[in-house]
Amino acid sequence: MEKKISVGIADMKITRQEGILITYALGSCIGVSFYDPMIKLGALLHIMLPEKGKASDSNVFKFADSGVKETLRKLTAFGATKRRLVVKIAGGAKMFEMKGGGGLGNIGERNAQNVKRILMAEGLRVTSEDTGANYARTMLLDVATGQVYIRSAGKPERML
Amino acid sequence: MAIKTYEEMNELGLDILKEIGTIGGGNAATALSSMLNSQVTMAVPSVKILDYNAALGSLGDPEELVAAIFVEMSGELGGIMLFVLTKEVSDEILFRMLGKKDSDLLALEEIDSSVLIEIGNIVISSYITAMSSLTGVNVELSVPQLAINMLGGIMSVPIAMMGQHSDKIMMITGDFKIDGKALDSTMLLLPDVESLNVLMKKLGVE
Known part of the structure; x- marks a missing residue:
């Protein structure tokens, strides 16, 4: 099996030519895969919260806005071109019903909406997504082929 | 002295939290004993302040399917309580309560x-009741909920809740033993930072 590179929570990894980028058990978090097929360059981002806001946080990959921006900056530095990027997203589940609907209860949904809004503002289109519902997902990006796979409990692995 | 991050908590504060974990967990173990009609004990709890990925790693395989009972705390203390059961433990509980064997977690009746939620409810409320009477803080608990899901997905909830203000989470954990068997079930108390200040103030720790 090819080398596996694990992407943690609030984390991002880039690799080229071959290897599998994998992030485990996305709950309310969102996994965003970026792939430039021309140069076989892939990135997998695991964000946790919709926006950085005023937070004086050093970890840019924690938030959708700063995470996407930083990932694109790095991809560009590695030679990616925005218009070639294939972007897919997964996660944003609602793990529990929580009170205060505007708050944390639908954090997954807010994450998903914000990620899509930010990607659109960057001129990127999400070609496919598997978001919402109430179950966790593991997301894999095979950098050799650009294929993205989703695993969840009790369901066979499927291509996104 | 109010703290702004978990890391600022001093030794004395951490000892107090451990003591809260011991008393809360002991009470929870007693409640579980009488529900299951067996001997339930709890190992000495630990107080951990870890970054997200280390916290998750310390609990097990993120993809493992677990049953978790979830309660939100509000009132003087804010945060989350989770009672996390592996399939092995939920099987043990369902066997003892209903005589069922090897239930499929994804197809529970x-x-x-209801049994799992009720067990979680009793364990969590006994824990919190003991903590409240020890510290004199009022805690309100939300209606308990059950989620059957990957461990990592479940933990993303408290992590996201604390994440806006912190790169780390604090977990006060306790592991139960049922009839001497170390069955993998963990009680997690995940307080927010502000709650620690409330607790310390109530207990007169400066």
Whole structure:
């Protein structure tokens, strides 16, 4: 099996030519895969919260806005071109019903909406997504082929 | 002295939290004993302040399917309580309560879910009741909920809740033993930072 590179929570990894980028058990978090097929360059981002806001946080990959921006900056530095990027997203589940609907209860949904809004503002289109519902997902990006796979409990692995 | 991050908590504060974990967990173990009609004990709890990925790693395989009972705390203390059961433990509980063997976690019947929620509810409320009477803080608990899901997905909830203000989470954990068997079930108390200040103030720790 090819080398596996694990992407943690609030984390991002880039690799080229071959290897599998994998992030485990996305709950309310969102996994965003970026792939430039021309140069076989892939990135997998695991964000946790919709926006950085005023937070004086050093970890840019924690938030959708700063995470996407930083990932694109790095991809560009590695030679990616925005218009070639294939972007897919997964996660944003609602793990529990929580009170205060505007708050944390639908954090997954807010994450998903914000990620899509930010990607659109960057001129990127999400070609496919598997978001919402109430179950966790593991997301894999095979950098050799650009294929993205989703695993969840009790369901066979499927291509996104 | 109010703290702004978990890391600022001093030794004395951490000892107090451990003591809260011991008393809360002991009470929870007693409640579980009488529910299951067996001997339930709890190992000495630990107080951990870890970054997200280390916290998750310390609990097990993120993809493992677990049953978790979830309660939100509000009032003077804010945060989350989770009672996390592996399939092995939920099987043990369903066997003892309903005589069922090897249940499929993804296809639980309503009665199975009710039993797990009720067990979680009793364990969590006994924990919190003991903590409240020890510290004199009022805690309100939300209606308990059950989620059957990957461990990592479940933990993303408290992590996201604390994440806006912190790169780390604090977990006060306790592991139960049922009839001497170390069955993998963990009680997690995840307080927010502000709650620690409330607790310390109530207990007169400066």
